[in-house]
Amino acid sequence: MNDAKIEMIEIDLLLExxxxxxxxxxxxxxxxxxxxxxxxxxxGSRCSSISEMIPxxxxxxxxxxxxxxxxxxSVTEIFRDPLVYRxxxxxxxxxxxxxxxxxxxxAGCATGEEVYSLxxxxxxxxxxxxxxxxxxxxxxxxxxxxxxxxxxxxKLKDATKNYQQTGGKASFSExxxxxxxxxxxxxSLKERITFANxxxxxxxxxxxxxxxFCRNVLIYFNRELQNRVLELFxxxxxxxxxxxxxxxxxxxxxxxxxxxxxxxxxxxIYKKKST
Amino acid sequence: MRVSEPRRxxxxxxxxxxxxxxxxxxxxxxxxxLALPHDFMLPVLVVEHLHHSDDGSFAxxxxxxxxxxxxxxxxxxxIEGGRVYTAPANYHMLVERDGTIGLSxxxxxxxxxxxxxxxxxxxxxxxxxxxxxxxLSGANADGTKGLGTVKKAGGLTIxxxxxxxxxxxxxxxxxxxxxxxxxxxxxxxxxxxxxLSG
Numbered sequence: 001m002n003d004a005k006i007e008m009i010e011i012d013l014l015l016e017x018x019x020x021x022x023x024x025x026x027x028x029x030x031x032x033x034x035x036x037x038x039x040x041x042x043x044g045s046r047c048s049s050i051s052e053m054i055p056x057x058x059x060x061x062x063x064x065x066x067x068x069x070x071x072x073x074s075v076t077e078i079f080r081d082p083l084v085y086r087x088x089x090x091x092x093x094x095x096x097x098x099x100x101x102x103x104x105x106x107a108g109c110a111t112g113e114e115v116y117s118l119x120x121x122x123x124x125x126x127x128x129x130x131x132x133x134x135x136x137x138x139x140x141x142x143x144x145x146x147x148x149x150x151x152x153x154x155k156l157k158d159a160t161k162n163y164q165q166t167g168g169k170a171s172f173s174e175x176x177x178x179x180x181x182x183x184x185x186x187x188s189l190k191e192r193i194t195f196a197n198x199x200x201x202x203x204x205x206x207x208x209x210x211x212x213f214c215r216n217v218l219i220y221f222n223r224e225l226q227n228r229v230l231e232l233f234x235x236x237x238x239x240x241x242x243x244x245x246x247x248x249x250x251x252x253x254x255x256x257x258x259x260x261x262x263x264x265x266x267x268x269i270y271k272k273k274s275t
Numbered sequence: 276m277r278v279s280e281p282r283r284x285x286x287x288x289x290x291x292x293x294x295x296x297x298x299x300x301x302x303x304x305x306x307x308x309l310a311l312p313h314d315f316m317l318p319v320l321v322v323e324h325l326h327h328s329d330d331g332s333f334a335x336x337x338x339x340x341x342x343x344x345x346x347x348x349x350x351x352x353x354i355e356g357g358r359v360y361t362a363p364a365n366y367h368m369l370v371e372r373d374g375t376i377g378l379s380x381x382x383x384x385x386x387x388x389x390x391x392x393x394x395x396x397x398x399x400x401x402x403x404x405x406x407x408x409x410x411l412s413g414a415n416a417d418g419t420k421g422l423g424t425v426k427k428a429g430g431l432t433i434x435x436x437x438x439x440x441x442x443x444x445x446x447x448x449x450x451x452x453x454x455x456x457x458x459x460x461x462x463x464x465x466x467x468x469x470x471l472s473g
Contacts, residue, residue: 004400004428030377032369032397037381075382083330216380219350226351248363248378250349 010050011035017054022064024138025201026071028225034071041070072139074216077158078113078151081247082165084215085121087267089167092242093125096210102131105209105236107200108217109135112146116175118213119189124169128192134206136198147195149185151176156183201225205235212237216246230256234272243270289431289471290405291354291370292317293398295391295421297324297413299441303461304411305340308359310465313342316472317407319359320376320398322368322389324413329364337361350378362389369397385417395421404429407471409464410455411435413445423454432456433464 015027015034026034038050047053056063079085096102104122109115115135122128137143156176163172176183198206200217212233218226233243234256243251243260245268251257260270296304300323311319325333331347337359338345345359346352354360354374362368367389369377377397384390395408395418408425410418412435422432434455437443449455459467 004403030369030371030379032371032377032400033367033379033381035400036369036393036396075380219378219380223351246350246380248349248366250351252349253351 007035007050010054011038014038014050014054014057017057018064018067021058023202024068024199028201028222029071030220030222033220037071041067068139069141072110072137072142074108074110074220076110076113076216077155077162079117079159079162079166080114080215081267082162084244084247084267084269085117085166087264087269088118088244089121089125091263092211092244092269093122093127095240096127096242097125099210100130102127102210103208104131104133104211104213105206106133106135107198107212107214107233109137109146109195110139110142112142112149112195113151114213114215115146115193116149116185116189119193120163120168120175121166123189131192133193135193135195136206138197138199138201140197143195143197147190149190150182151185153178153181153183200229200232205232207236208238209236209241210238211242211244213244214246215244216249218249219246227255230254234259237272239272239274241272243272244268245270288405289317289407291398291402292319292407292409292468292471293321293394293425294319294409294411295322295395295413295418296411297387297391297415297417297442297445299412299414300324300445302412302441303435303439303464304337306461307409307465307468308337308341308343310462310469311341311343312469314357314472315343315469316356317468318354318356319343319468320354320368320370320394321359321361322391322394323361324387324389324417325364327365327388331363333364334361348376348378350376352376362394364389367393369393370401371397372401374401385415387415387417391418392421396424399424399428399430402428402430406430407433407468409433409435409468410446410449411461412440412442414442415445416448418445419449419452419454422449423452426454426456433467434458435464436460 019025106115160172175186263269263271334347343359348360366378371377426432434446434449437447439460
C-alpha cells in the first residue's frame with residue numbers, strides 16, 4: 001500500500017472521529033479541498049501524521065475547535081461579483097416587491113460581507129423595510145464577526161468600485177463609518193437581519209422563503225450532499241421563490257434541476273416553478 | 276533532448292496534463308496549445324494567474340487558438356479527454372479522484388487565486404505517475420511546491436526554459452528546488468505533449 005492510500009485511510013478515520021465525537025459531518029465535503037486543509041493544518045501542528053491528530057481531536061476540544069476554524073475559512077468580499085447584485089436588483093426585487101412581506105435566507109453567510117451587500121440593495125430598491133433576512137452559518141466565530149459587521153478599511157476600496165457596478169444609486173460611503181483602519185457597517189442595515197447558527201449538512205429546512213441566497217457554499221460539498229441541500233432549499237422556498245447560487249455553481253446536473261427555471265445564467269439565479 | 280518520439284511512461288500511458296503560468300505564461304501557453312492535434316486524447320487543465328475580474332474572456336481567447344474545446348468549468352464538471360479546462364478567475368481549481376473538477380474560494384495561495392500549487396497537488400493525488408505537469412513563465416514561485424508533489428508521486432515534471440521565459444522567476448524557482456525532470460522551450464513542450472497521445 002502506498003503513502004497516498006494510507007493517507008486516505010487516515011483522513012477517513014479523522015473525519016469519522018469528528019462526526020462521532022462532535023456531530024460535525026465533514027465526510028460529505030468535497031474531498032480534495034478538505035484534504036488540503038487537513039494537510040495544511042498538520043504542517044502547522046506538532047503532530048507528525050494525520051492519524052496522530054485523531055487522539056487530540058477526541059480528547060482536546062480546543063485542538064478540535066482550531067481545526068474546525070481551519071475547515072471553514074471562506075474568503076468573501078462586499079459586493080463580490082457585482083453582476084449578481086445587478087441581476088438581483090433588476091430581475092428579482094421587482095417581483096419580490098409584489099409580496100407584502102419578504103423572507104430571505106442567506107445560507108452560509110460566513111463573516112457577513114455579502115449579507116450587508118444584499119441589505120444595501122434591498123434598501124435602495126425599497127424592499128428592505130418589509131423584509132426579514134435570516135443569515136446563517138455553522139461557524140459561531142464567523143457569525144460573531146458577521147454580527148459585528150466591522151471590516152478592514154483596505155477591503156472597502158474594491159467594494160466601492162463593485163458597488164457602482166451593481167447599479168448603486170448613492171455613495172457607498174453612506175453605508176459605513178470609518179474609524180482608524182476599520183469600517184463599521186451602518187446600524188440601519190442590521191435592523192432586519194437575524195443571525196443564527198444553522199448547519200446545512202445536518203439541520204432541517206427553514207420555512208416559506210422568497211429568496212435563498214447561497215453563494216460558494218455548495219462547492220465545498222460532494223455531489224450527494226449538494227443534492228440533499230438543494231432539496232432542503234426547494235422545501236424551504238415558496239412557489240415562485242428565487243434561488244441564487246455562486247457564479248460557478250450550477251443546477252443543471254442536480255436532481256432538482258427540473259423544478260426550477262433559469263432567471264439569469266451568469267448570476268446563477270433560478271426561480272422555483274409553480275407546480 | 277529527444278522530444279520527437281512518443282513517450283510511454285514505464286507501465287502505462289499518461290492520463291492528464293496540467294499547466295501553470297503567470298506573467299508571460301500566456302505567450303508560451305499559446306505555442307503549446309497550437310501544437311496539440313484535434314484528436315489529442317488527454318485532458319489539459321490550465322491555471323493562469325488572471326486579473327480577478329476576468330469574466331471568461333481568457334477562456335474565449337484560448338478557444339480561438341486551439342483546435343480543442345476550451346471550457347471554463349463549473350464546480351463538479353466531469354473531466355474529459357481532448358478538452359482544455361481553464362480555472363475561472365478568483366477560484367482555485369482542484370481535481371477530485373472521481374474525475375471531476377472542484378472549485379474553491381479559500382484564501383489565496385502564493386498571493387494567487389487560482390493557485391498553480393493547488394491544482395498541481397490535487398492532480399498529483401488523482402493521477403499519480405500518469406500525470407504530466409508543466410510550469411511556464413511567471414514572476415513568483417507558485418507551482419514549485421506543486422511540481423514537487425507531482426514528482427514525488429512519479430509524474431513527469433517540465434519547466435519552460437528560463438532563458439526563453441518572459442519572466443524567469445517561476446520556472447527557475449522550480450529548477451532550483453530540484454523538482455523538474457525536463458527543461459524545454461515552449462515549442463518543444465508542445466511537441467512532447469502532442470506525442471503523448473500519438
